Structure formats: structure tokens, C-alpha cells
Amino acid sequence: MSDTAIETSVDSSRALNSVARKTKLVGSALVGPALLLVVAINVLPAFYGFYLSLRKLFFFGDEGFVGLDNYIALFSDPFAWQAIWRSLVFTFGSLAIAVPLALLSAMGIRRLGRWGTVLLTVLLVPWAMSPIVVALLWKWILVPSPGGLVGSLFTAFGVPPQDLLTDPVLAMPTLIIIGVWRNFAFAAIILTGGLGQIPRDLYKAAAVDGLGPVETFRKITLPLLAPSLLIVISMLTISYFNEVQTIIGLTGGGPIRRTTTLSYLLYHTGFIELDQGRGNAIAVVMFMINMLLIALYIRILGKQPGGAA
């Protein structure tokens, strides 16, 4: 064992530097294309939209820079605030039904084992359908006459067919239920995965400790499922908050604005009234709210043990 005296040559240190630089370059080159596409498709239009929101733009006619006029008009419009409120009702109303239902399904699916996977596949079918197709389909199912599917169900129970989509009281709940029908299986799939990650030993331990089923659920299932639940809630929140196609197809924001959420207001203002400047202002507001929701989602997840967000 002897230390041979070999000088560290200048050449070799240069080679090392070039390798280190290359590694960094390779990393950037790998992220580059994805970054480029994301920036081009998502980020640039968002900024362009912000720029357009500062202009008076009607029916593709640009009438110049108006500063924050579009925003001021938007926020001084009581119907805009009403739309934000409706968005919250729709979002949290859907969540309140979808999440417990998904949890229940997830637990059933796990108990069913192999058949559970089959059931899950079946439940996922509505989620796989295009929102616009879902809207069409439900419009057809809900035709309020004895010739409609749901109408005939009502008739079978001795109740006249109900105007589920045009009654000011029923329209929003109907939309919520269709939203749940469409999306809850996605929540169920994530929760099923989450349940699978809870060690079975814990349930054995709980049984030994004499915990009842309710207590086991409350003290073991819920806390350990928290990360999955949070994801489900966040993803559904964002998805419901941005829901627009089924609203366009089913109620058109009515009756009497009862289902005009912020996203529908954006559609109505930008694509029906063609007030595109103000439409972009609404888009910017929606983007902000989405950002907020996602930040919240990451924040909460980041605090979870095991959630390395």
C-alpha cells in the first residue's frame, strides 16, 4: 500500500468539469421539451388571456385598452357574486355526496375482492364518458314525461313526472347528482388504492383491542386514509369548480340563473354574449381560484407524513 505520486493533471480536471456541465445540460434537455409544450399550451394563453382581459373586446372587435374596467364591472355585478356562490354550492354540494359515497364504495369494493375490481370497472364507465355526452344522455333520461325513463319511474310510483332540470328548486340538486354520478367512481378508485395501503395488522390489533366497527373506522381507517381523502377532495373540488359542459348541456345556467356557476358565467359572457374582454376577466378570476385550490392542496398534502409534495 503506497501512495503513488501522480499529479492531478489539468486535463483531467477540465474533463471532470465538462462531465458535470454535461449532466446539467442533459437534465435540462430532458425537461426542456415538456416545459416548452406546457408553457406554450397552458401558460402563454393564460397570460395572453390576462392581456385580453384588460381590453374591450366584443365579438372579435378590439376596441382598445380599458385597464381594469372589465374586472370592476365584473365585481360590481351582483350576478357575478351570485355565480361565485352557485359555484360553491355546486362544488361543495357535489363533494358532500360524492366523497362519502366513494368511501362507502371503496370499502365495499375491498371487501368484495376480485368481484370488487369488476364492480369498480362498472362504476368507472360514467367517468369514462364525455361530459357533453353525459349531458345529452341525462337530458334524454330526464325527459319529464311518462315517455321518459325517469318520468316513467315517477309514474310507476304514482307521482307525476317532475321537471328535474327546469324546476328552480330541483335543478341544482339534479345537476349535483349527475355530477356525482359522473365523477364519484374516480374518487372511489383512489380511495380503494388508499385503503389497500393500510396494513391489515392494524385491523387485527383494533379487533384485539375491542374496537367496534364504527370506532375502527373512525380511529384507524379515517386517519390513515387522510392523504387519499385529501387528494380526492382536492381533485374533485377542482373538477367540480370547473364543470361547465354538463351545465351547458343540461340547464343552460337556468332556471332563473339557479345553475349559473362562475364557469358557466364565463361561457355565457365569453361565448354567448361574446363580451370577450370580460369573459377573459372571468377566466383570470377562475384561474386564480384554481391556483388557490391547488396551492391549498399541495400545502395540506405536504404536511402529510408520506406525502412528499
Added chain:
Amino acid sequence: MKLLSRTALVLGCLLAALVALGPIFWALSTSLKPTNRIFAVPPQLIPPDPSLEHYARLVLEGVHWTFLNSGGYAFAAVAVALILGTVAGYALARYPLPGKPLLLVIFVGAMAVPAFAVLLPTQLMFVDLGLYNTYVALPLLYAGHVLPFAVWVTRSHFTTIPRELEQAAQIDGYSRFEAVWRVVLPGAKPALLAAATFGFLHSWNDYVTATTMVDTPDLRTLPVALIFFQGFHGRDWGALMAGVVIATIPPVVMFLLFRKYLIGGFADGSVKG
């Protein structure tokens, strides 16, 4: 007690399956009825004299071409998003990168941009770039929409895979690319399939982007073509429901094929995020 709860479970599941599939079944039933039977009172669950006239009409009016368009766009978008997303997700998980936190913010922030909210600016941009109303417009947009999710899912997956695996493969005589390809990617199958499913559904099901970015019938997608049956003459429920049935087949086939991986893929990809 146990038997009772088991029965309740099975009944509950059957009910759930009925609620999930009932509407599709009704669509199928409607699509097989002659036009003047569609509104019959009381409704006929199973058409007594099924006919394929509505399906024939879809073909006659060229809707099957839009089916291929939709499939092609979705396939291209998923391919682009998966390739770029996996590569970027890998780099984010493994390479030292300048400004990495900012990169992550951009990828996550991109998920917060609702596609339909930026349609107008996107359209104007695409017109300027000469991409409007071309074969690449929709695949490019869909890939862009799905990419942040793909990056996120793959990145989270790669961070959970021990570095030693690919190091071992590199020492075993494989290049870095080969090591990732032969050792890391096989394990990422569920995550990649989850991202692929997500991307396919997004592209296949989109309506608003497709109707805004493309004018020429040759370039049209299936959902847009279907809306033509809700047109000047009112809703042509027979054709619409035939379209609904056809539009639902590919995603369902996909689910059946990937059933095994979906639960794991979605659960892992998102929870570990």
C-alpha cells in the same frame, strides 16, 4: 348478522352497478328503436323490433371518420404526453436542475389553467402560428393539457423507485437510457397506464376545445360530430344515442384491458405525489 351484512353488500353493489350502467343501457335501447318509437309511452326498455338504422345513418353521414380522428388525436396526444412527460418526470426526479422549484410550480400551475377558460387566447395564438384547423392542433393541445399530470405522476413514481436499481443496471453494462428503459420503466407500468388512461379520456371526451380549434369537417372529432344531431331539426335522439354508445366503447374497452393496473396506478400516482 354476517349473512345479513353480506346480503346488504351484494344488494348495494348490484344497485350501484344498475345506477352506473342503467343510463348506458337506456342509451343502447334508444339507439335501437325506430324514430317514431323513441318517445313511446310507457317507455320500452327492450326495443321489440330493434333496428340498426341510426347506426347506419352515423356511417352514412361520415361519423365513423370522426371516430378515427378522435382515436388518432387521442393516441397521438397520449404518446406525446407520455414520452415527454416520462422523460421530464425522470429528469425532475433524478437530475440536478437549475430552478427546479420554479419548474415544479410551472408544471403544477399549468394544471390550474382550465382549458376552456383559455380557449379564446389559445385560438388566436394558434391562428397566428398557423396551427389552427390543422391535424396537429388538437393532439398538440391535448398533449399540453395532459402533460402536467403525466409529469407529476411519473415524477412521483420515479422518486419512490430506489436509485440503486438503475445504478445496478448501469454497472451491469447498460447505458443510462437502457437502464431506465429496462429496469425503471417496467415498474412504472401502472403509473404510466394511469396517465395514459387519463390522457386518453381527456382527449377522447373533449368537446369545447375540438369545436373551437377546428372548422373543417375532415378534422372533426366524434363529440363535435355528434352535436350535429342536436341541430337545426332538434335532437335526433336515435342517432345521438347511437353516438353515445359508440363513444363509450373505447374507454370501456380500455378499462377492461388495464383493469389490473388502474387502481394501483391512480392510487400511487396521486397519493405519493
Added chain:
Amino acid sequence: MRLKNMDRRELLKLGAAGMLLPALSGIARAQDFSGTIRIWTFLSPEGQSPREVVLRELIDKFTAANPGVTITVESQPFQELETKFVAASAQNRAPDIIWMRDTFLNLVNERGALANLDEHLSEAFRTEALPDLYQVFADKSVIGGTRTSLPLWPSPAQILFYRKDALAEVGLEAPPLTWDEFILVAAKLTSGDRLGFGLPTNDNSVSAFINMMTGFGPGIFDAATGHFDVTGPEAKETAEVVRQLVKAGALSPTLLNAMGDDIQDQFAAGRFAIVQAFAPRFEQYKKIAAAYDPEQLAVSPWPAFGDRPPAVLLGPYWTVGLSAKSENQEAATAFIESLYTPEASMQWAQVAGLVPDRRSVQSDPYFDTPEAATINVFDSLLAAPGALTFPPNLPDITKVFPVMNTALQELIGTDEEIDSILSRAKATLGW
């Protein structure tokens, strides 16, 4: 797919050109046209509906006569034609020919997207065809001296469809034509699951409220501004009628945001005795009729107020325009003209059951046959004393219908004071 069709057409053309050319002297001009003509319409080149069949035939005829011309039909969703066209025009990718609704003419014209047809139409067309069109429509396309388009398929727009069998139950053959009587009859027609009257209140280019107001005659529109008085006495009386229809049980207070399509579906299933409907869908209504005999379907003008004549609001209707940025304006104009030949008018009438654009055609014996009965009914509605169109300068065209629909929903579904509902609508419009 279109390419394939074109190949087929190409072959067809080669074979047919020689035979057909001499026969087409009616529209053939001295010069031959060439190039591509792009058309945006809601009709699909592969479509199977009668209108689509006729359009296809007319195109084949035109390309046979002008072998240098290729015609491409790019169908668009019918509610989006105007928007897409203006966007396309601003971005220099507009089609040469555009189908659009008359209500948007002013706005689209303001964006400079439409050419002045007077500068392009042939002398023959101007002297023979133009005076032969329905003047009420033809004149409306002229904005500030510019002929922005030509009206196609003269027809009333929103009109009443009713079931004769239902009316027979109350001993009538047709709905009464004054609102006072109409309310009573509509109330009586409500029985069991069936409602006496159905109104669409959620379409973005249809306002049942304005249709009802036209019972006061064309005077409701201010000639200078195109406004109607949202809070004026006519509007209030209309609102009053709506409230009475609800109170009498003729209109359902839970059917608030139905679209025309919904009303149509539910009518087919037997939910209504009388509905507001889009007149060109008469045949479609018959086709889907499930809860009653299609032969029982009939059409009626709108009831009027006082002793005014029954109202027929002729719009929105389709017009065909030429893009200001078309690079093939002469050929495109020639094709537009070919849609209005007497032969074409006969085809529209015989195949698609449409009132012929050329009035002179009506002397054809076909119009005395039973097949033409519906055409004759519509034709008589067009000539009715209460017929009117929207003013050419109706402002805020993208807002007025949704706003008035929401107001109508409020009138039907709430107990709020009429005055406050109407003032809110007025404020929202900013009139």
C-alpha cells in the same frame, strides 16, 4: 372523407358535364369559373335530410356546369355559424359563402366580414330574380345601402304548433287568436299530465316574450334605435298575460328553462297541447310524434292583443352571404345565384317542403297538390297582415334573448312584481 366524395364527384362531373351543360342555359354565364368555393352552413355534405339532399344536387349541378370549380361544404354547428365566421374573417380564413341568421347581419356587417352583393350579382339576377323574392326578407338584408346577403327559404320562424285532437276536446279547430281567449282555452287544455301551453325560454336566439309582444304589431320596435320598450305598457301587458297563463294552469311554473329542443321532445311525448315551435321543424315534429297521430299536428300564428291581426314574427331566418375576403367572389356569387333559380326553388319545395324563394314558381301546378299543403299554410302565414321581422338594427343581439328569457323565467316561476322584473331586464341590457 370529403376527398373521397370529391373524387366521386369528379368522375360524375366528367361524365355529366357534356350532357348537362346545354340544359343549364338558365344560369350559365358566358364566362367559366374556376377555383375552390368554401361554404359554411349547418347542412352537412353527407347529410340525409331533405335540405341536405337538395343542396348536394345543386352543388353537383353547379360543378357540372363549371368543371373548373370545386365546392367544399364545411358544415358548422348552426348556433355557431356567425361567431365562427367573424372569427375566421378577422383571421383571414373565412369561407367564401356563409349561411347565417338575419338577426346577426348588422353585427357581422359591422365587422366588415360581408361583401356587398349588389356589386357582384349578375344583371340577370338583379332584374329577374331579386324582384321575385319575398321583399320583406330581401329588403332586410340591405343595411345602409349594402346588400349583405340574400334570404333563403322564406318561412315564419317561431310559431305555434298545436294538436288538433287536443283542441277538438274543447270543441275548437284552432287556438283562438287573441290572448284573452287564448288564456281561457290554454287553461282548459291542461289536463292530467298534459299542459295547455309550452314555451321555450332558454334558447340564445329565441325569445318567447318578444314573440308574444309582437301581438302589438311592428310598432313595438323603435325605428331609430331598434329597441323595444322593455318596461313600456306593451311589455307590461305581455307580462300580465304570462302571469295569467301561469295562474290558469296553462304554463307550468316548474318548466322554466326549457329550450326549443326540450319543448319539441316533450311535445312528441304528449306533454303539451300547444307549443311555441320553430316552423321549419314541422316535418320533424310529425316524424317523432309518439303520443298522438302526426296528422293531428297543425300550425297557427301567435294571438294578438286587442283587435290587432294575429302576429307572425319572421325571424330569425337564414340568409346567405358572401365573404368580403373571398378570393373567388365571382364564382361564389354565381353559386349563390344558383340557389335561387326557379328550378332550385322547385327542388327546395318538392324535396324539402320549403316555401319557394321565387314567388313566381308558385304558379306551378305542384302547389295545388295535397303534398304542397304545408307549404301553402306557411306561405299564407308569410302574407298575413301581422307578419313582421326584427328591426335590422336590433342592438345587443347576443344579450337581448338571454336577458328576456331570464325575465320570462322570473315571470313564470316567481311572484316578484312585474315592474321590478322588467326594470332589471332593462338595466341588464343597459337600454
Added chain:
Amino acid sequence: MQQGSGAQSVRFVGVGKSYGPVRAVSDVNITVEPGQFVTLLGPSGCGKSTTLNMIAGLEMPSEGRILIGDRDVTTVRPADRDVAMVFQSYALYPHLNLYENIAFPMRARRRRTPEAEVDRKVKSAAAMLGLEALLARYPREISGGQRQRVALGRAMVRTPTVYLLDEPLSNLDQQLRVQMRSELKDLHQRLGATMLYVTHDQGEAMTLSDLIVVMSAGRIEQVGTPRELYDHPANLFVARFLGEPGMNILEGSAEDGVLVSPGFSLRLPATLAAGRRRIAVGVRPEDLEYDATEVATLRGTVRTVEYLGARSLLRMDIGNTLVSAFLPSSVELVPGSEIGLSPADPTRLRFFDIESGLALRV
């Protein structure tokens, strides 16, 4: 298996590695002769794994050169270095069965081997490691010890120039570890291969190595045979680190050839008698013996006595220092009692300069 004809030397020349401002490894100069078993030993975070990774090419040094044989591999890709590595986590490929895992290196494009030979080598390695019956299984289906053998097998089939083993035994339970340790030793002798072994377990290092490189805080503390290190630690770190428990170190001041401290006094060897002020003396626990006489070198209070069968481990407080000593079990001591200890053989005492920590030559 084939003999280590491919066994090569490994040389580090002035190698250093920084992560940004953090120095992980500094100025490493080592030469490993062909066929030697060399262990990098040190507490976690000492830079030993980084050093190993730099041989493998998994990490790039910030400066210096690494040579395998006569070839400068400093910037050569891992795949082209012809080394084999066994990881602490074994890094078995989860989607491949054991056969495919072992065959994996031979199927790489750059050293594609005919399938017949792959089969022969896999079977031969499996036979050597007792894995024949398991080849169709997947890594998740076998035990830790078996995984360990698979990882070794995957390295062996390569006949690499150098084996790199990164704490390969630390995930095994005690019994298995001892067993695998001797298997490894046996394997090294049979293969005659150059092996570099990283561990924090001095027992493994002592039993397996021809040479041990003790590292701490990114620096080499001492390089030597196990015996050299144990008997002649070059500095206080090595003295304390090696041995279980480590060498007892007692600090004192030298006055007139005598080292004095509360609890003991010691006459210094003549070579150290002149002039020095602060000196530490080291003595191995087994070199102390019970001394009931008045002249015992060390005096202190018994804290604990651990009965180990043949002998007992005594811990006692001398001033502020805790001193360990192995005594025959026959000596019975009561915690709290005052006793005396003396070095059995004064020549086995070691002296260190407290300022520099370096051993003082006697």
C-alpha cells in the same frame, strides 16, 4: 468459477468530491493491489459510500483521478468500467426472476454473451450460491439471505475487474450475517478477485479484509492491515473507533517523565519523557488487569459489570473518564466499590499527542 485473471488494481489519486459547498470526500489517495480485499470502514456519513460510488462511476469526483489497472476511468461511464457492485438494498430487478436477474449483466448490448454461455454461467453461479431451486422465483418471493446471494451471483457472472460491495450484509439478521460473512471470505479466496467493501461494522472489516481504510469526515484516517490498525492506531480516532469497546484513552499532563491526571499516574517511556505537556495514553480493555495492590496504575469507582461468560466487561469511572476492561469472570466486583487496574504489559500502551491526535512514536 473462473479465477480472478481479470482482477485489477484500483488507484485513487488526490480524489475529492464536493456537493456544492459541502466537502464529502477530500484528498483520497489509495492503492488497492489486484486480488486484495479492501474495506472502507467508518461511521455513517464519513464518505466511504461516496468513494465506492466514484469507483463505480455512479458519482463523478470533483477533482483527482481514479485508475483501474492502468486505465484512467475518472470520467468513464459505469457501464464501461467493468466493475460489479452489490448494493445494501441488493437492487434486484423486481420484474425479473432470479435467473433473469443473474443473467442481466451478460445480456447487455456491450457484452452480449451467447445464450448457452449465459445459461452455463447462471447455473454455475447458482450452484455455487445454493440458489438452483429458486431460479424461477421473483425477488419478492425469497428471503433476505437469498436475495443477498442473488446479488452476489449477479456480480460473479461478470468476472469483473473489481467487486464493489456496499454494506451488503447490513440488512441481514445477526446469525445470517455471520454466516454470509464467512461465505464471502470463502468466495473471495476462491475467486481471487479484487474486492472493495464498504461497512460501518468493524467486525466485518476485521474478519474479511486484507487492508482496511478507516475514514471519517471525508478523510482517510489510516490505512493498514487489521492487525496494524488494532495494534498501532495512527491517531485517537482510529484508536477509539476500532475494538469493542474501543481503546481507553486517558488524558493527562506530562511532568518530569510522569503522566499525571486525577485517578492515575504513569511513568512515560524515555523517548517521550522530554518536554511534552499534554499527552493521552491508550490502553485496550483486554490489556488491563485487576490490581489489588496499592501501586495500581489506575484507580476508580466501579460503575457496571457485564458478565460475558468466560470474562466480564468492567466499566469504571476514573476522574471524568469511563474506562472499560475485560477481567476474568472469577474476579467479583461490586458496583460502587473502589478498585485498581494496571496494564498487563506496559509495551502495549499507546501514546498520543492531544493537540494533533496523532500517535507518538515510542
